Amino acid sequence: MDVATSVAAIRAVLRQRGLQATSARIAVLQILSEGHRHRSVDELRSDVLTRYPAIDPATIYRTLETLELHGLVVRMELGDKRTRWALLTHDHHHLICRNCESVVEFDDELFHRLAGELTRRYGVQVEMHHLVLRGLCATCALTDS
Ligand SMILES: [Zn+2]
Numbered sequence: 001m002d003v004a005t006s007v008a009a010i011r012a013v014l015r016q017r018g019l020q021a022t023s024a025r026i027a028v029l030q031i032l033s034e035g036h037r038h039r040s041v042d043e044l045r046s047d048v049l050t051r052y053p054a055i056d057p058a059t060i061y062r063t064l065e066t067l068e069l070h071g072l073v074v075r076m077e078l079g080d081k082r083t084r085w086a087l088l089t090h091d092h093h094h095l096i097c098r099n100c101e102s103v104v105e106f107d108d109e110l111f112h113r114l115a116g117e118l119t120r121r122y123g124v125q126v127e128m129h130h131l132v133l134r135g136l137c138a139t140c141a142l143t144d145s
């Protein structure tokens with residue numbers, strides 16, 4: 001999906017996945033399509049309600065889970081279980097520092113190669129759309145040793 005996707009395009013995407021185009025689903029997808037950014041549920045809720053005050057805020061989390069199940073949105077858990085949500089516009093991955101929680105985003109090239117290798121070796125079609133790996137960032141690794 002493109003940045004600032006139109007409602008008509010969102011309806012079409014939902015239909016493609018066999019999902020009903022409810023106003024909550026449209027609203028969540030539209031807000032998430034505006035900029036490639038991972039947002040917390042609280043942030044999302046307030047953005048959705050500002051624009052669509054008629055939407056029941058209690059439905060937003062469930063909406064995200066449904067959209068995730070259908071591969072439209074992805075989540076990223078930060079260290080203290082704060083979850084960030086984003087539209088899955090393209091496969092990408094994250095490295096999160098377990099110490100300072102800084103997040104690095106990187107594209108799919110490396111894992112694309114790894115997935116190909118795993119398929120060759122084990123015959124498994126690996127689905128790697130959004131991996132979140134933990135480790136120590138360069139700064140924290142320096143002070144850790
Ligand atoms: Zn992501």
Ligand SMILES: [Zn+2]
Pocket residue numbers: 097098099100101102136137138139140141
């Ligand atoms: Zn760090």
